[in-house]
Amino acid sequence: MDELLDQFIVEARELVQAAIDDLLVLEAEPDNAARLDSAFRAVHTLKGSTGLFDLVPLHSALHAAEDNLGRVRSGATRLDAREIDAVCAVLEWFDRCVDDLETRGMVDPRRLGQAGALEEALRGEAEAIDETAPHALAEWALQLAAQIGGHAAVALRYRPHPECFFSGDDPLELVARIPQLLHLSIQNRDPWPAPDLFDPFRSNLEFEVLSAAPFAEVEAIFRLMPDQVEIVALPRGREQQAEPVAGESRADSTRSLRVDPARIDQLLDLVGELITAKNSMASLAAMASALPNGLELARSIAGAQKDLDRLGGALYGSVLQTRMVPLSQAFQRLPRMVRDLSRRLGKPVHLHIEGDTVEADKTIVDELFEPLLHLMRNAMDHGIEPQAERLTAGKPAIARIELVVVSEGDTMSVELRDDGRGIDPALVRATALRKGLVSAEHAATLSERDTLELLFMPGFSTAADVTDLSGRGVGLDAVRTDIARLGGTVSLHSRLGEGTRTILRLPISFAMAQLLVVSVGGERYGVPMQDVVETVRLRHDAITPIRSNRAFVLRNRTVPLLALSDLLGLAEVASDGELTVLVVDFDGQLVGIAVDGVNERIETITRPLNGLLRGMPGMAGTTVLGSGQVLLVLDVTELVG
Known part of the structure; x- marks a missing residue:
């Protein structure tokens, strides 16, 4: 990619976002001449830039959008919601074309074929774009879609390269990342060899998938292996075509650094x-x-x-x-999404964002968008009541969602709150009982806080109906997993009839970590110092057996005792003397973890697990010791839990 194209991509994204921001303000303030001029200039500049790269369909669509805004400036027409929708659709389509240029060096011909329909929409002659029009759909995709019905947006056939493991690819992990999964079938690509000739390091699998996610979102997952995957956008009904925000991926929420x-x-x-x-x-x-x-x-x-x-x-x-960038890069697409969802659901909503100038590490900002997208959809779909219900309850007709960021030293809190119906603990407990997640005896003892924690269990959903917004079994557990991977936590607070608050606490950057190097089973591991309350030496006669478990007393407090060797599945080294025990805090409960010995304390940079090791339970990452030895860093909370 040459330097001129690099510069075009960076500036194009900034201009697209600036124009969309102006248009959203104009919807509420149609007489704001300054915003209208700003939007017109942004579109005009984008149109001129496309001329440098011979992108005729892009130039033509932007020229039509510029003409529409020009007529509004001259007073020949008024800027209404339909006009704003049409211009925003062109800008979002243009943004996806820029994505193609960055990842492939060219725009997908199918996407270029949408330019005519966009121009017709600007003239009021068309209402939707058929992404499948330029190409006949593959027969296998149509047959696969027939198994599910009209909900699927994308069909995918993935044939991993036989040597994919040696390239660092994990086919199962890639397929697991596909959002809104509706159907998955796995079969062997070639006949299986005889058992004595079987090679576990060669892939012989073929995956067929149906997803309700937008085409671009699925395509982004497999962008590095176009020769191994076939992705087809399926025809969708009128309701699906109105879906808001066509597939922002984590990579779409960033890209403002001028340095590579x-x-x-x-x-x-x-x-x-x-x-x-x-x-x-x-x-x-x-x-x-x-x-x-x-x-x-x-x-x-x-x-x-x-x-x-x-x-x-x-x-x-x-x-x-x-690497620090403002959080506004993760938030900038949310107003457009809320606007579209509001119109689609018939729920007028005002979104207020505060503190988006707070800066955080670029990786954290990139990864934050997807959890926020899920939480925002939950708030709109489940939290906010229909307008008639709000008026009956004595609430304002227009609901309010607030996204507030507060910097707190080396950490920050990102709070999303709404003034909707809140969460009914009784409904949550009833759903958990119906799904068999808890027993009736256990449910009766749950506090309100513990009841809300049930919402973070995998697959938990209180949605009465399956929709393309929620209720597909991807719930708050995915949000908590994403935030935990960034070193953060999620807490939920709600008052029935008053609203819900979701608080994300995250580090602002990935600082150096202090590790305690411990030995167990002849191996050495790193334990984050922040997880360790203290270390104690414990005599064997101070250990009390409790059924199949063990405990000891620390300052008049009974503390459960676990062995790190058992948690890791290693052989325990027998000790005739005292035990070395790490005392850790696990959700307010002290837990003792016995190790063979404590070696040293170091300050180092912990790197996340990648490739085949990614997602390994109980492991937070790796680091390198001064001797050159790679040290696995433990996630104590996950091990104990």
């Missing part, structure tokens, strides 16, 4: 290696002190290590600052 993010990531990797090299100086100091007359040399090495500590920390902080 890969270069910043590479710089961050180099800083991590510098810190790893600095950590190795501790062992050099120990070796020097063991030499005859080596005490002075050891002190010099220790002093140099302190200087490197200071400089490495400052350098790491500076690199992190270059």
